[in-house]
Amino acid sequence: MSDQDRVEKPALGIMERGYRGAVEKQFFDAFYLAAELHRHPGGLDLLLRGQAATHAVRARPTPSLRLGDTELDTVTDSRVNLRNLIEAGVRVWVEESALAAFGFAAPLDDVLMDGIRVAADGELALRWPEYRAVYFL
């Protein structure tokens, strides 16, 4: 394998935790880092598991938050951030058992956001050797 082959492999991002500071982070969150990593040679695949699996589930937009006299409409909306990643070309998987733990089971077409792929347990772990790097986000 040449060096050129090696740098063009994608990296795998694994996101297990969600909801890490809507007011503090607003936009500067794990999805923001993922967008940056996707700009690296080879781009990024992303696996959502654990609590983060719920980011892939369709939901209403995050409501604004009133603090003092301020209507804060820039709190984190994970689905908007995830949609931006997909539109940028990031391939996103969500682990089936993680969805099941939150009560989401097949058929999932009406449950998941468009463009999300479902992965069986361990499916992506078996593919780690195919990736240039694995990032726990």
Place this chain on the structure above:
Amino acid sequence: MARRIPPTDVLITLMGSPNEDDRTTTALRLAQALLERGASVQIWTCGNATLLTQRGLTDDKPRNLASWNSAYPTTAALAQRMLKAFPDQLYWYGCRFCSDDRGAVDHLPEVVMRPPAGYAANVAAATRNLMVGVI
């Protein structure tokens, strides 16, 4: 002479770290809801939560490369706006030990830094106490 702590209906002790989970958001939402209903509230921050009100945060977060012209207020700005909107209902205290221990030595002027041993007086000044997270 010991500082007199104004009595409040509720004390929210925020010990959970920012940027770890949504406890900070929950605590601020709860405080806002109580204040809008006319209750008086004191917020006491410990641990990493003392970082929320540093003046070094300025009013706005650094620019978002994906939305260059959007403004995102910092937690310090939001705390200041809450204190301004509810001047006779909301008080904000910080644990001086936790703050000094993290090098956070320049807080909003509205934030009263208190010694850990002073926490008991704040608890005594509140009708109800709610602790959110742990250090």
